[in-house]
Amino acid sequence: MIHSWLPYVLCILLFCVGVYAVLSKKNLIRIILGIVIADYAVNLFLILLCWKKGGEAPILQPGAMEQVMVDPLPQALVLTSIVIGLATTAFLVAIAMRLHERYGTYDITRIRELRG
Amino acid sequence: MSLENLFSLDLFSFSPLAWLAAAFAGLFFILVVIYSLNFMKGRKGLFRYYLYTVLTLVLTLGVIFADNLLLLVILWGFLGLLLYLLIGFGRTPSTPATARKALLIVGGTDAMMLLGLALVWFLVYGPGTGLSGLAKLSFSTVTIPVAGGLSVAAFLLLASAALAKAGAMPFHTWVPDMAEDAPIPVTAYLPASLDKLLGVFFLARISLELFILDSTLGIVLMALGSITIMAAVMMAMVQHDMKRLLGYHAVSQVGYMVLGIGTGNPIGICGALFHMFNHTIYKSCLFMAAGAVEKSMNTTDLHRLGGLAKLMPLVFGAFFVASLSISGVPPFNGFASKWMIYQGIIGTAGNGWTWIIWLTAAMMGSALTLASFMKLIHAVFLGQASPHVTKIAESSRPGTPFALAAPIAVLAVLCILFGVFADRIPFGELFSPVLAGEPVFPGLWSSTSATILILAGLFLGMVVYLLGSAGKTRSVAPFIGGEDLDARPSMRVSGVDFYSTVKDVKPLGVLFDWAERKHFDCYVVGLRFADFLGGILSGLHNGLLGRYVLWCLAGVVALYLALIG
Amino acid sequence: MAGEYIPLLVAVPLAGAFFCALAARKSGVLADTIGTLIVALVLALSIYAVVSPPSTHAVGGWPAPLGILLVMDGLASLMLLVVSLVAFLVMIYSLSYMNAYSGRWQFHTLFLLMLAGMNGVVITGDLFNLFVFLEVASLASYALVAFGTGKHELEAAFKYAVMGSLGSLLLLLGIAFLYGYTGTLNMAHMAERLGELGVAPITVAALVLLLSGFALKAAIVPFHSWLPDAHPSAPAPISAMLSGVLIKSLGVYTIARLVFNVYGASPDLLNLLLVLGAVSMGIGVILALRQWDMKRLLAYHSVSQVGYMILGFGLGSPLGILGGLFHLFNHSIFKSLLFLNSGALEQATGTRNLKEMGGLSGRMPTTSWTTLSASMSISGVPPFSGFWSKLIIVMACVEQGRWFYGAWAILVSVLTLASFLKVTKFAFLGKLGKGFENVREVPWPMRFGMVVLALLCIVGGLMLVPEVKEMVLTPAVRVLDHGILTLGEVVRL
Amino acid sequence: MARNDGEAGMTLVVKTVTRLTVGLIFLYGIYIVLNGHLSPGGGFAGGVIIALSFINLFLAFGAKKTFEIIRKDAVTALESVGAVLFLGIALLGFIDGGFFSNFLPQGELFSLVSGGAIPLSNIAICIKVGAGIFGMFLALVAFRGSEREGK
Structure with missing residues (x-):
């Protein structure tokens, strides 16, 4: 029997993996991937929140109005969050490409002219 | 602090001594303006110069007559700014540095005065009274006996502003710099006359009207005064x-x-x-x-x-x-x-x-x-x-x-x-x-x-x-060792080296040496220390994203520890 | 329910943004016109919000715990006033400043998007909705930091965006925790539920996550490291918006809401805020003292000044909150003015390095005295104005018996003075720098923005005149001082 | 990748498959959008699918051919149009109560014409998202192109 809290812990672990990537990786793209991983960990967490034993997808079907549904709100939230994640990722990738053009490298430890 | 209050005469008190001080301020204003007519002739920005001079007079009169402590603090602080602006008319290369130093010391002590004001307000009205007490905080109605740390702190904080304005130690270092760099009429106007008037007058008012001093604080003041006398005159x-x-x-x-x-x-x-x-x-x-x-x-x-x-x-x-x-x-x-x-x-x-x-x-x-x-x-x-x-x-x-x-x-x-x-x-x-x-x-x-x-x-x-020496005097050209001084200008005794042997006396010599290296200048010492700290912190901001993210995570952990503990 | 105008505060700038993107690509003048008109309209709406009584608006007609509730209370209207006032003056300034850049419509689109995001954050009563608007504003600001597409702009934008996204993720996780625990997203309802359910490990964890996320947006030490890179890199009007209002509406405001209105201020939490504020104040100002790049110096001061606001909130007393909010208002004015000044200097001299400037007071009198008044x-x-808010904060420290924090505030204030005297000394006094013989004062739209802000700096103390205070500041203080909101009272607005 | 040398695009196999599927993908996107209020999907998902059909086209046939169908300016303009439409629908809600109020008659449950203004919003979102994602793709790809030409 899997403990009911295990999926949540796994989510948090996944989040940590993402943060670890941001923290320790040098390549810009890997850092972006780290952000994406962490983003999806949070999304997963939100989806898990609305899970209910025996719950169905929260879509009304003709003739089955009274079934047990999972909470629809986090799903809506996740959708929004995905959109935001998409925009952020696209922005980061665009900036990373331009950075490569300017600095000639994807290595974040060599992109550090701003300091002090 | 409503508008009616701000302009009513409740905020001012016209004591005879204040009138006397005001008369002196007016006198110096007139003399300085007459003096400036010639001295400042041909300089740029004369309109601003006279504007600042007049403003200084007006604010000085305001400070002299102010009965409300808050009003006094405001006018007082603005005078510091005018001092800064007036020094700016100097033409030596070190003028900007001097202007900065003067306003930093004067303005810095104004900030201390602000804390002093807050303490006085607290001592008089206590917690939970809101802002309204500030408008009633006047010299004529409030008296605080100096007892306990708070009142001493309040007195010292207010006094520090007075000392800085008057140029007493340990906040004196802007005065000699300013004397060297600012135009003479400005020096004669502010640190020599008006600022002295204000500083000492304010010190007297807080010592006599606002606080009831005990002998210990008196001794502190007397020690400060004595050190100021001796150290400054030696310099x-x-x-x-x-x-x-x-x-x-x-x-x-x-x-x-x-x-x-x-x-x-x-x-x-x-x-x-x-x-x-x-x-x-x-x-x-x-x-x-x-x-x-x-x-x-x-x-x-x-x-x-x-x-x-x-x-x-x-x-x-x-x-x-x-x-x-x-x-x-x-x-x-x-x-x-x-x-x-x-x-x-x-x-x-x-x-x-x-x-x-x-x-x-x-x-x-x-x-x-x-x-x-x-x-x-x-x-x-x-x-x-x-x-x-x-x-x-x-x-x-x-x-x-x-x-x-x-x-x-x-x-x-x-x-x-x-x-x-x-x-x-x-x-x-x-x-x-x-x-x-x-x-x-x-x-x-x-x-x-x-x-x-x-x-x-x-x-x-x-x-x-005259009786003793009539007819017996002989005039000769000055000479040293038989050499005619007029013919040899290099042998002239200019007077610069008078008393320079003071520096050879052992403990004094060390003190002079330190003074020359600005170890006694609160401005320089403070900035050096801040710069040292800044150097360390600035080195930490080395542009590595990973490190920045690490700080954030450390911050999260720290917040967590702080909130569960 | 007289709050029909509330959604317009978001809808109008959003519509303006898209109209700019749609219609004004070819014509910079059209983009400028749309941008200015829209911001003026938003300013008018916010003034209306300040003078009219508090109200709410249920989006889509859905009642409160279910739907999104827009809440216009005293705090929100104060923040709106701050945001739109600064935005309006910055917009006028940018009419002339942004001539140096290509893609005017992009600038206006992003600017209006950011404005919409900030307004949204301020007026929403729903935690997730707040997150969405916060992301809109953040994304627009990432893009605006990179607007110049130079080397440093891109570097700063990347770091800012990575750290900002991380902050957003923390926020989202925190919101998820809270939603999982309380089953609601409406902030007032959430506060009610949190009160009923009591403190649990998960609420503490959520608080930590949310606080970290908002602190990152507010650039509180140790979450501040993106700010000194990002704010100087943006074009000057944007720096003014970022430092002047963005960190406050996204960071300081949200922290205040979270701490006072959702969680309720416990002594531990307030102590934490005090420490955070004090540390930010000190570290920010010491770092600022060393800077020679004018905008970087200003950016570090933002870290330091945000510390004052947090310190004020951390005192938790009505006076402290008043001081914090008033300082927030004042800081928006003078910090945006300082960034506008730095932009004027940069445009006139071509440099931001204080060492290369000098003697400009004769050449640029307006900039010189606006800088001086903002610095003072x-x-x-x-x-x-800054004097009054600092006075109130110090008085509040003294009132609470927090002597150390009061003295600390004073010390930081002295160091602030030191670093700003450095600015005025090197930029305006002394001998004219090399090659500046032909430097001219900047054109009138830029001067207009700066002069109005400078006047606001000078008369800012009048905000404490009882009539004005009762209208603008006191309602905001009351909202925070009142403690946790309950859904009932919010809906009754 | 797109080159202006006559033989733009990928191999014949890819082109043929794309030619066969791209219309279907596009239609599927439209289906998803129109049924957004009844079944999983909606404006965002449908918009992405529609954008994918254009991306497919671009990858297989190259820039020139794609821009014959839809100009680059039109893509970015459409994005704003979508947003303005969506906002307009939200503002029209003021007819009936307030921001985002569903001002149209609700219609019969489970039929295509139901949900009042929701399908309209879905369409607006679809335009916005489809144009947005395709525009994003273009921006990234075009940037790579310009970088190479620069060298």
Whole structure:
């Protein structure tokens, strides 16, 4: 029997993996991937929140109005969050490409002219 | 703090002493403006210069008459800004640095004053009363006995602002710098007269009206005053620049006023206030004379001056009078007020043995002041003309225009009047209505008769001299070791090196050395320390994204630990 | 329910943004016109919000715990006023400043998007909705930082965006925790539920996550490291918006809401805020003292000044909150003015390095005195506006018996003065720098923005006149001082 | 990748498959959008699918051919149009109560014409998202192109 809290812990672990990537990786793209991983960990967490034993997808079907549904709100939230994640990722990738053009490298430890 | 309150007269109180101070401020304003008409001629931004001068006067009057502490703090702070703007009219390369230093010290202590204001507000009204108490925080209604750490802190914080404005230690370092860099009328106007008036007047008000001091705080003030007197006068002795030397004396003399207020007895405080007025007179006179010298000689470097007495007799005369006055030589006004301060110090003898130290310091200070003015007068007015002076004297006939001469002369005359007739004019006419019941000019000293005696003595000496030496004097050109000095300008004794042997005395030498390296300058030390800290922190911001993210995570963990704990 | 106008505060700038993107690509003038008109409209709406009584608006007609509730209370209207006032003046300034850049419509689109995001954050009563608007504003600001597409702009934008996204993820996780625990997203309802359910480990964890996320947006030490890179890199009007209002509406405001209105201020939490504020104040100002790049110096001061606001909130008393909010208002004015000044200097001289400037007061008199008044204001020199807010904060410290924090505030204030005197010394006093013989004062739209802000710095103290205070500041203080909101009272607005 | 040398695009196999599927993908996107209020999907998902059909086209046939169908300016303009439409629908809600109020009659449950203004919003979102994602793709790809030409 899997403990009911295990999926949540796994989510948090996944989040940590993402943060670890941001923290320790040098390549810009890997850092972006780290952000994406962490983003999806949070999304997963939100989806898990609305899970209910025996719950169905929260879509009304003709003739089955009274079934047990999972909470629809986090799903809506996740959708929004995905959109935001998409925009952020696209922005980061665009900036990373331009950075490569300017600095000639994807290595974040060599992109550090701003300091002090 | 509603609008009606802000402009009603409840915020002001018109005590007779305040009227007197205001009259002095007005007098100096007029003199400085007359002086500036010539001195500042041809400079840029004159409209702004006179605007700031007028504003300074208005705000000064506001501070003098302010009864509400908050109003006073506001006007006071704005005066610091005007000081900064006025210094900006200087033309030396170090002017910006000096302006920054002055406003930082003055403004920094204003910030301390703000904390002091908050403490006073708290002491009077306690927690939970909101802002309304601020509008009622006035000198005339509020009295706080100094007891316990808070009230002491409040007093010291307010006093620090007063000390900085007046230029007493440890907030004095902007005054000599400013004397060197700012235009002379500004120096004569602010640190020499108005700022002194404000600072000492405010110190007196908080010591007398707002707080009830105990003897410990009095001793702290007296110690501060004594240190200021001695340290500043020692620094003054070894200066090479006329204006800077005068600047150190402007610091040194504040010591007497602080000392006088610290005595806490009526005669000492009275002497301090009298000294404050006297100081503004002779110090402005000295600065304005220095300005006249600068105007005609284009320098105030002692090494390049000399023998000006012949060229500028009126300036010399005024300078001489003011020098004797600042050195506390009877019968001039400086002596009159110092005499009262000495008596005030002796009056504290009941509080322990420390009065001997303060008295020694005060008297020594006067002697050293005289010594350093001997150096100054020798180097500037007497002695042998430097090649620089000779050159200027040959090419053009340096004179003193009326606009420069008039204020100097007026002030010199005031020096004499306030000294010779100390018991009549300042006390008889000005102070006794003001002080209402406070002691009139005290002691076994009648300044007028003393003057007559001194004059008689001088006359007698002159007669003896003339009788004894008539017809026997032989005039020769100055020489050293048989060499004719006029032919060898390099052997001229400029007076710069007077007293430079002071530095060879072991413990003093170390102190002078430290002073030169600015170890005693709160401004420099503070900035150095901040820079050191900043260096470490700045090194941490090394541009590595990973490190920044790590800080954030550390922050999350720290917040977590703080909130579960 | 008189709150029909509330959604317009978001809808109008959003519509403006898209109209700019749609219609004004070819014509910079049209883009400028749309941008200015829209911001003026938003300003008018916010003034209306300030003078009209508090109200709410249920989006889509859905009642409160279910739907999104827009709440216009005293705090929200104060923040709106701050945001739109600064935005309006910055917009006028940028009419002339942004001539140096290509793609005017992009600038206006992003600017209006950011404005919409900030307004949204301020007026929403729903935690997730707040997150969405916060992301809109953040994304627009990432893009605006990179607007110049130079080397440093891109570097700063990347770091800012990575750290900003991380902050957003923390926020989202925190919101998820809270939603999982309380089953609601409406902030007032959430506060009610949190009160009923009591403290649990998960609420503490959520609080930590949310606080970290908002602190990152507010650039509180140790979450501040993106700010000194990002704010100087943006074009000057954007720096002014970022430092002037963005960090406050996204960071400080949200922290205040979270701490006071959702969780309720416990002594531990307030102590934490005090420490955070004090540390930010000190570290920010010490770092600022060393800077020679004018905009970087200003950016570090933002870290330091945000510390003052947090310190004020951390005191938790009405006076402290008043001080914090008033300082927030003042800081928006003088910090945006300082960034506008730096932009004027940069445009006139071509450099931001203080060492290369000098003697400009004669050449640029307007910039010179606006800089001086803003510098004096931020340093708390009376009678400028900053003095009043610092006075109130210090008084509040004293009132609470927090002597150390009061003295600390004073010390930081002195150091602030030191670093701003450095600015005025090197930029305006002394000998004219090399090659600046032909430097001219900037054109009038830039001067207009700066002069109005400078006047606001000078008369800012009048905000404390009882009539004005009762209208603008007191309602905001009341909202925070009142403690946790309950759904009932919010709906009754 | 797109080159202007006549033989733009990928191999014949890819082109043929794309030619066959791209219309279907596009239609599927439209289906998803129109049924957004009844079944999983909606404006965002449908918009992405529609954008994918254009991306497919671009990858297989190259820039020139794609821009014959839809100009680059039109893509970015459409994005704003979508947003304005969506906002307009939200503002029209003021007819009936307030922001985002569903001002149209609700219609019969489970039929295509139901949900009032929701399908309209879905369409607006679809335009916005489809144009947005395709525009994003273009921006990234075009940037790579310009970088190479620069070298």
